[in-house]
Amino acid sequence: MGRLCDFCGEQRSIVHCRSDAACLCLSCDRNIHSANALSKRHLRTLLCERCHSQPAITRCIQESTSLCQDCNWSGHVSAPPSDVEHKRQMINLYSGCPSAADFSRIWSFFSVDKSITNPEPDPMNLETPSRCELSHADFCTEDTGMEIVAPEAEQFDGKEPVDSMNPKGKRFLEMIVSVIRSDSPAFMLFWLLLRLVESSFMKACSPKKDPGPTQETPCQNFYISDTELSLDDYEALFDESRDETQQFLDNGGADSFYGMRDMYDNECNVKGVTTKASSSKVETLKQNCTTSNQLSAESLTSCKSDSNDCVPRPAQSTHSISFSGQTTECNTRDLPESGGFSTVIMEEHQYDIQFSSAVRDDAVLRYKEKRKSRKFDKKIRYASRKERADVRKRVKGRFVKAGDPYDYDPLDVIRNQ
């Protein structure tokens, strides 16, 4: 059984929008996220075909099923299949309004069923197909105006030094700051930072031209001498993240940061924290740009964190990024040419991350312990209303009109104490 679209409530939901915390059918996804420039930036992915509630992160080839972090963990890691290890593919996130062809490009397992020109969706039949199929009615194949999330990133080829003398590099830095200040997902920033590291790495590896008598520039000395970014203290990383989160929430959450009433839940507040932390980091980076070490592991915490997913996602880079000694090697590729959407976790690649099960078990165990210890105390937003409710007379717990008979008066309880 599947899940109905949160918006229309009629068709089977296919994609998950994290920003809206909603599961949507393809039609509604396209309609909603083509409404304006902001909604176009919402990052979406397939919906987990097992729990039908969480965003899928990986695709099991053998089972032809898209799975979220938890379902992937329970189905492949904690209780691995007995026969043969299942091959899995990373599932890309996307934004904008991709066409069906675009979908097929970013998800090879996606196919477009053009023979179905006017399918009558059966709300009662929510069986998830073994292959994800887009009907022609759901998605037209012609390209419509779509927002490119990081057009500047496309222009920045990653091979030029970040240098204030270089207009592209300067624009790149400005872009980072603009991304930080926007509500773009934090791991978009993570990708940008990786590009920044990469560009510096390229310069460090390439023969240096004689710069000649150049004037001092803020970013002149920004080279990455050691491309291995290590997070030696895994525990400290997440402890710090949580503390910052709590502090951020205590300070008013995202409202205090953006100056607006946010529509996000705590998860997005986490995003706010990481963005904030990264913001200060990059601002420092921009101002000083002195040593490569300033781009510390802390910056990497800006990768998108999830209440259900505290394990850093693999990043695509030629650099070796070590998490608690676990190293993953990925290939850097430029963002694919697209007609207006962008995939954020780059090209799909085989999901062969070499996390050792022991370390993974340990991390998950600690995470679950922390999750237990979390406090979700009710927060009173309006003290005056609480004061009112605290003295209001009731009948079987329900408020009653002033003057009506009542069976419970909080003031009587206070007087009797």
Next chain:
DNA sequence: TGCGATTCTCTACCCACATATGAAT
């Protein structure tokens, strides 16, 4: 081991009304 009855746990909902919010003037 399976099944029905009972008990336990959890959670959404209800109510009135002061106040926040936004639109209209």
Next chain:
DNA sequence: ATATTCATATGTGGGTAGAGAATCG
């Protein structure tokens, strides 16, 4: 641009119904 008025939405807590889980015979 600012102030005022008006209508609507929101949030507050204790008790309860109902759903689902757990236990027992």
